[in-house]
Amino acid sequence: MAAALAVGAAPAATAPIANPVDAATAGNAAGRITFEGTPPKPAVVRMDSDPNCVRPGATATDETVVVGDGGALQNVFVYVKDGLGGLRFPVPSTPILLDQKGCHYVPHVFGAQVDQSLEIVNSDPTLHNVHAIPAANQEFNMGQPLPGIKHTHQFRTREVMVPFKCDVHPWMRAYVGVLDHPYFAVTAADGSFNLKGLPPGTYTVEAWHETLGAQTQTATIGERETRDITFSFRT
Amino acid sequence: MNRIAGVLLHLFAALVAASTALLIFAGGLVTSTGSGLSVPDWPNTYGWFMLTFPLDKMVGGIFYEHSHRLIATFVGLLIVVLAIWLWRAEPRRWVRRLGYIALAAVITQGILGGITVLWFLPDAISIAHAGLAQLVFCLTVSIALFTSPGWRRAYAREQLPLPGDRTLQTIAALTTASVYAQIMAGATMRHMDAGLAIPDFPLAFGRLVPPFWNAQIALNYAHRVGALLVSALVLAVAGHGLYHHRGRAELRRPSLLLLVLLAVQITLGALTVLSGKHYVINSLHVVTGAMVLGTSLVLTLRAYRPRFRWVGSDPIHGSTQGFDAPRDWGLRHPAAQACAAGTPRRGARA
Numbered sequence: 001m002a003a004a005l006a007v008g009a010a011p012a013a014t015a016p017i018a019n020p021v022d023a024a025t026a027g028n029a030a031g032r033i034t035f036e037g038t039p040p041k042p043a044v045v046r047m048d049s050d051p052n053c054v055r056p057g058a059t060a061t062d063e064t065v066v067v068g069d070g071g072a073l074q075n076v077f078v079y080v081k082d083g084l085g086g087l088r089f090p091v092p093s094t095p096i097l098l099d100q101k102g103c104h105y106v107p108h109v110f111g112a113q114v115d116q117s118l119e120i121v122n123s124d125p126t127l128h129n130v131h132a133i134p135a136a137n138q139e140f141n142m143g144q145p146l147p148g149i150k151h152t153h154q155f156r157t158r159e160v161m162v163p164f165k166c167d168v169h170p171w172m173r174a175y176v177g178v179l180d181h182p183y184f185a186v187t188a189a190d191g192s193f194n195l196k197g198l199p200p201g202t203y204t205v206e207a208w209h210e211t212l213g214a215q216t217q218t219a220t221i222g223e224r225e226t227r228d229i230t231f232s233f234r235t
Numbered sequence: 236m237n238r239i240a241g242v243l244l245h246l247f248a249a250l251v252a253a254s255t256a257l258l259i260f261a262g263g264l265v266t267s268t269g270s271g272l273s274v275p276d277w278p279n280t281y282g283w284f285m286l287t288f289p290l291d292k293m294v295g296g297i298f299y300e301h302s303h304r305l306i307a308t309f310v311g312l313l314i315v316v317l318a319i320w321l322w323r324a325e326p327r328r329w330v331r332r333l334g335y336i337a338l339a340a341v342i343t344q345g346i347l348g349g350i351t352v353l354w355f356l357p358d359a360i361s362i363a364h365a366g367l368a369q370l371v372f373c374l375t376v377s378i379a380l381f382t383s384p385g386w387r388r389a390y391a392r393e394q395l396p397l398p399g400d401r402t403l404q405t406i407a408a409l410t411t412a413s414v415y416a417q418i419m420a421g422a423t424m425r426h427m428d429a430g431l432a433i434p435d436f437p438l439a440f441g442r443l444v445p446p447f448w449n450a451q452i453a454l455n456y457a458h459r460v461g462a463l464l465v466s467a468l469v470l471a472v473a474g475h476g477l478y479h480h481r482g483r484a485e486l487r488r489p490s491l492l493l494l495v496l497l498a499v500q501i502t503l504g505a506l507t508v509l510s511g512k513h514y515v516i517n518s519l520h521v522v523t524g525a526m527v528l529g530t531s532l533v534l535t536l537r538a539y540r541p542r543f544r545w546v547g548s549d550p551i552h553g554s555t556q557g558f559d560a561p562r563d564w565g566l567r568h569p570a571a572q573a574c575a576a577g578t579p580r581r582g583a584r585a
Contacts, residue, residue, distance in 0.1 A: 049294065049295045049296075049298070050294035050295045051294070052294065126292075126294060127281060127292055127294065127297065129272065129273055129274070129275045131272055131275070139355050141272050141275040141355060142275055143274070143275045143276060143281045143282070145281035145282065145292070166273075167269065167270055167271070167272040167273035167296045167300075168270075168273045168294065168295040168296045168297050169295050169296070170268070170269055170270075170295070170296065
């Protein structure tokens with residue numbers, strides 16, 4: 001069964017906002033985030049409380065601290081925390097997708113802009129509840145009892161981060177960073193990130209991890225410059 | 236209502252009380268497993284009418300939350316039947332009223348349970364839900380006691396009137412009130428996620444008094460201090476009952492049971508901390524707390540039994556038995572009037 005349900009009020013009808021950044025002079029903030037020391041061994045997640053989640057022969061592991069080759073730290077949310085002044089950015093018309101697959105949220109960490117549509121889909125042959133627990137935005141908890149069900153939601157206020165949980169499957173967690181600009185990224189399996197198209201200026205860049213905390217750096221980016229930024233986390 | 240019907244009513248009331256204890260255990264499991272919001276809607280379950288929700292979909296946290304709702308519905312129906320049964324058959328007006336109060340309380344409890352889900356488990360509502368659950372349990376225990384043959388015949392005709400022991404009455408009432416306050420402190424601690432704010436036991440961060448404080452540590456420590464106070468009161472009331480009333484089984488038995496339950500409860504409290512709040516241990520701690528409260532209440536009410544006056548013969552237990560009412564309650568019911576019209580028995584109290 002496929003269903004689409006809208007959650008939250010429709011976006012207010014406002015005049016479209018043009019991108020205020022001059023692409024000819026824009027630069028980038030790119031880099032890599034690593035875990036320093038011996039990474040914790042990923043804990044095995046027992047999913048047998050729901051037989052629909054168990055795949056024969058497969059072992060699910062905890063997604064909290066995922067460290068790859070060379071200490072590459074995955075699932076770190078990197079974003080421009082300060083420095084953009086009063087610039088206003090258009091809201092992307094493309095929705096963000098949060099899937100529930102194999103009784104995990106995919107992606108585990110992601111970003112969205114204020115008022116951007118977030119589509120939440122259940123691709124599992126079991127029930128999920130989608131419970132967002134924001135501090136500044138509106139909390140919601142909705143059921144998705146059948147595969148294919150989709151809900152759409154927009155966050156109205158900037159907030160880093162908004163946790164999602166499934167109370168049916170308590171190991172399921174996801175986090176979304178809601179920002180009023182497009183300068184955010186999530187580290188990939190190699191720990192890399194890239195904040196593209198930044199106007200020249202001085203910025204506070206923050207790297208947020210769900211258990212290792214947050215770190216900030218100040219970076220000045222010149223015209224067409226790609227500034228290298230690295231963060232290193234430890235337990 | 237004849238004698239057999241009276242016994243059946245008592246047994247049914249006892250079944251209701253036992254079912255309520257089971258419901259409290261199920262509620263403890265919901266909280267302990269963090270499943271309170273695993274069913275996001277109410278009174279439906281994922282859009283299904285609650286009683287038609289497919290069993291094969293009771294997975295993960297839904298198993299605990301939906302089971303809790305089903306048991307709650309069952310207990311609610313039992314209390315409806317109990318209230319109707321009391322209304323139709325119970326001659327004592329004040330006992331009938333207890334049935335009505337229990338019915339109102341369990342309906343309120345159901346609504347509180349729904350509200351707390353729809354409002355994402357606000358602490359105040361969840362704590363009120365936990366507190367009212369204990370009151371519903373107390374009401375059902377009281378009704379079971381008041382309809383028991385022992386209560387009706389005041390335990391042994393040859394002992395009438397029962398000697399009133401003001402010391403026992405005072406300590407028992409104080410103990411019951413303290414146990415309830417302790418349960419509320421525990422509920423507050425649990426719902427505010429302060430159960431492991433002090434991670435060690437019996438010490439607090441290796442000391443008798445925590446070296447640093449915040450709201451959660453204060454809650455946790457208050458529950459521990461409360462446990463000491465309740466333990467002292469339980470020891471006092473049980474010791475008093477066993478020393479001064481060892482010949483009266485109706486006081487001796489709850490006194491002994493209270494001591495056993497206290498030991499079990501303290502052990503479960505310690506294990507809750509040491510196991511990192513294992514959900515089964517934590518839930519057993521919750522329901523054993525209810526047992527301590529119920530036992531203390533029974534002992535208290537039995538200690539106060541002489542304060543219930545003798546107004547005539549009991550239509551349930553035959554004309555040779557007594558009929559009780561606190562002050563002048565119950566006399567408007569035809570059965571009670573018939574009883575009151577009879578010759579007052581020895582030991583009648585004004």
